[in-house]
Amino acid sequence: MELTTNVPNLESMSECSLKHYDGIYMGMPYCWDYEGSFSSGNDIEEGVELLRELGKKAYLSLYAAPRNKDLERVFYVVELGLEAKVDAFEVFNLGVAKKIKDEYDARVHLGGLANVYTASTAELLYSLGIDRIMPAYELPIEDVEKIKEVGVEVEVVIHGKIPLGISHECFVKRFEREIGKRCPKLCKEKLWYKSEDLVLKPFGQVTLSGKDVCMYEHLEKLKFVDAARVEALSERVGYREEVGRIYRRRIEKGFDKKDFLKLIELAEIGLCNGFYFNKAGQIYVSR
Amino acid sequence: MVELLGPGGNLEMVRKVFEAGADSVYVGVKGWSRRSKKYELEDEEIIEAAKIAHEFGGELRAALNAFPKPAEFGMFKERMEFLHSAEVDAVILNDLGLMRYVKENYPDLKIVASIGCNVINYEEAKLYKEAGASMLVADCKLTLDEIREIKEKAGIGIEILIHANTDFTYLGKCWMSSYKSLRYEKIGEKSYYVGSPNRGGVCFRPCLSNWCLNNHSIGNLPNDMFLLLREIPDLIKAGVDCLKIQGREYSTDLIYEIVKFYKEFIEAVESDNVVFEEWERKLAEIAKRRDAERLRRTLELMGVARGEKIEI
Numbered sequence: 301m302e303l304t305t306n307v308p309n310l311e312s313m314s315e316c317s318l319k320h321y322d323g324i325y326m327g328m329p330y331c332w333d334y335e336g337s338f339s340s341g342n343d344i345e346e347g348v349e350l351l352r353e354l355g356k357k358a359y360l361s362l363y364a365a366p367r368n369k370d371l372e373r374v375f376y377v378v379e380l381g382l383e384a385k386v387d388a389f390e391v392f393n394l395g396v397a398k399k400i401k402d403e404y405d406a407r408v409h410l411g412g413l414a415n416v417y418t419a420s421t422a423e424l425l426y427s428l429g430i431d432r433i434m435p436a437y438e439l440p441i442e443d444v445e446k447i448k449e450v451g452v453e454v455e456v457v458i459h460g461k462i463p464l465g466i467s468h469e470c471f472v473k474r475f476e477r478e479i480g481k482r483c484p485k486l487c488k489e490k491l492w493y494k495s496e497d498l499v500l501k502p503f504g505q506v507t508l509s510g511k512d513v514c515m516y517e518h519l520e521k522l523k524f525v526d527a528a529r530v531e532a533l534s535e536r537v538g539y540r541e542e543v544g545r546i547y548r549r550r551i552e553k554g555f556d557k558k559d560f561l562k563l564i565e566l567a568e569i570g571l572c573n574g575f576y577f578n579k580a581g582q583i584y585v586s587r
Numbered sequence: 588m589v590e591l592l593g594p595g596g597n598l599e600m601v602r603k604v605f606e607a608g609a610d611s612v613y614v615g616v617k618g619w620s621r622r623s624k625k626y627e628l629e630d631e632e633i634i635e636a637a638k639i640a641h642e643f644g645g646e647l648r649a650a651l652n653a654f655p656k657p658a659e660f661g662m663f664k665e666r667m668e669f670l671h672s673a674e675v676d677a678v679i680l681n682d683l684g685l686m687r688y689v690k691e692n693y694p695d696l697k698i699v700a701s702i703g704c705n706v707i708n709y710e711e712a713k714l715y716k717e718a719g720a721s722m723l724v725a726d727c728k729l730t731l732d733e734i735r736e737i738k739e740k741a742g743i744g745i746e747i748l749i750h751a752n753t754d755f756t757y758l759g760k761c762w763m764s765s766y767k768s769l770r771y772e773k774i775g776e777k778s779y780y781v782g783s784p785n786r787g788g789v790c791f792r793p794c795l796s797n798w799c800l801n802n803h804s805i806g807n808l809p810n811d812m813f814l815l816l817r818e819i820p821d822l823i824k825a826g827v828d829c830l831k832i833q834g835r836e837y838s839t840d841l842i843y844e845i846v847k848f849y850k851e852f853i854e855a856v857e858s859d860n861v862v863f864e865e866w867e868r869k870l871a872e873i874a875k876r877r878d879a880e881r882l883r884r885t886l887e888l889m890g891v892a893r894g895e896k897i898e899i
Contacts, residue, residue, distance in 0.1 A: 365757065366707070366708055367708055367733060368708050368736050368737070370708070371708055371710060393707075393708070393710070393711060394683070394711055394714050395706075395708055395709070395710025395711030395713060395714050396710055396711075398713075398714050399710050413760060415705075415759065417682065417785070417786075418655065418656075418657050418660070418682050418684055419657035419660070419684070420657075420660060420682065420683075420684025420685055420687070421682050421683045421684035422684070424683055424684045424687055424718070425683070436654075436785070438762055438765060438783060438785060438786065442656075442658075443658075446656075446657035446658060447657065463762075464761065464762045465755065465756030465757075465760060465761035465762060465763055466757055466760050467755060467756050467757065468757065471808070471809070472800060475800055475803060475805065478800070479801065490801075491800065491801060492800070492801060493798050493799070493800055493805075493808070494798065494799045495793065495796040495797060495798040496796055496893075497767070498763075498766075498767050498793060498796075500763070502800070507756070509766060575762075575769075578769075578771040578780075579769060579771065580765060580767060580769040580782070581762065581765060581766035581767075581769070
């Protein structure tokens with residue numbers, strides 16, 4: 301099982317140790333304006349070189365919600381990625397994915413926002429050359445397994461905040477005055493949407509789960525996947541490294557109560573299982 | 588003339604929508620569309636709805652635009668066999684793989700890529716066309732120029748919602764409802780996910796609650812209803828193929844009024860005889876009734892998300 305994570309920019313890459321991971325997704329795909337984001341074409345070559353020195357796979361995440369006007373820029377970033385010899389592109393838009401396969405024949409990993417729910421679509425995409433699929437976040441384990449049976453590589457989120465919606469705009473930008481910070485500093489702040497029993501985290505155009513999806517106790521149930529992701533794009537310094545260390549030990553040495561307690565401590569709003577067990581995403585089920 | 592498509596939340600609504608002047612009606616196949624079962628049709632009703640549509644010289648579209656579980660592909664094939672024998676004219680689908688299956692096995696059936704596909708650029712539109720779709724429902728956030736470019740570059744028919752909502756997120760790419768609350772049930776071999784529109788359940792509309800951003804009250808997250816009017820002449824000029832009125836869950840009377848209003852408005856536009864202010868006045872009255880019905884429904888759905896026993 302390949303252990304992966306994501307890093308938005310060069311600055312974040314230098315702030316943490318990536319030694320526990322096998323592959324790194326470079327870029328913040330939920331906003332063009334995020335400072336220094338690889339997804340917007342910044343520092344791609346430097347990022348790839350750094351990862352090569354560390355012996356890691358370098359994947360480049362592309363902008364997640366491209367409208368017509370964004371396509372030219374997206375494919376410009378693809379060309380930068382090809383020049384830097386990235387190992388794969390993470391693509392969230394099916395049209396962009398198809399074009400990359402047709403015109404560049406590069407390796408494509410479909411991200412969770414591409415909404416692959418069924419084996420029939422996974423089969424079609426695999427036949428088009430798509431190499432890896434992160435199934436829709438809403439799928440329970442038995443459905444993810446069916447997608448794996450198609451033959452395509454499968455990656456899932458095992459820890460961190462999952463997207464719960466992507467918008468056409470950054471909604472929190474409307475509240476710059478109230479928060480006292482302007483874009484692009486705004487999303488470096490700790491921001492939370494709260495209503496009744498829900499806490500969510502805005503991050504660019506995406507809204508993330510407030511709770512951290514955690515499959516530490518249940519990792520064996522996902523042993524059929526090819527890659528396991530720690531989602532850490534919006535996290536503070538130290539989170540990515542610590543969670544990576546814990547999951548690396550989990551994969552190699554098994555369950556450790558102390559490590560699990562550390563994950564609970566790191567989750568500011570608490571833990572959940574996402575949708576793996578046919579329950580509401582914010583519920584946590586103990587083993 | 589541009590096609591006017593109306594909703595069929597029940598058989599009576601199907602007939603009234605045609606009487607009001609619609610060219611076509613869409614209905615949900617029980618257990619398979621992006622709405623609660625209450626507003627979907629049983630098999631016998633679909634057969635009857637197709638007959639009504641053809642009586643009026645119109646078309647019936649059947650929505651199977653919720654994503655089934657991968658293990659339900661056999662059931663999907665059975666549903667398609669039934670719909671074909673029921674002589675529906677088109678199917679509305681969300682899933683690329685299922686589109687390809689329908690294209691290969693029922694080449695006479697028209698395929699519409701649902702709003703839930705969330706097609707936002709022409710490269711995606713090309714892919715859906717390759718998979719079999721001859722028309723796509725454009726996301727409400729797309730501009731007229733974007734729609735024109737998608738149509739031109741992908742060579743695909745475009746359907747536009749003229750009565751609907753623009754949500755906080757792109758439609759089909761929101762999981763806030765099922766993150767908040769989800770009821771999983773299995774009836775026979777079919778799975779139901781109440782709380783997940785993508786999987787055939789209702790959305791509990793959590794965006795319409797009162798929200799805070801840190802300590803600042805921000806009201807609800809954007810979810811705005813709209814009834815287009817002044818935009819319609821430009822949409823027609825841009826070559827939009829179909830104007831769609833959403834609303835299977837509204838009362839039949841209200842939907843009849845809305846469809847009739849738009850039919851008359853389109854005729855006036857096409858005969859170049861429009862005084863917008865008069866039409867806007869009429870539309871404002873319809874909007875008031877629509878808002879009241881929607882609010883009632885939203886409160887029901889929020890109650891269900893909190894665990895209240897309400898039939899939805």
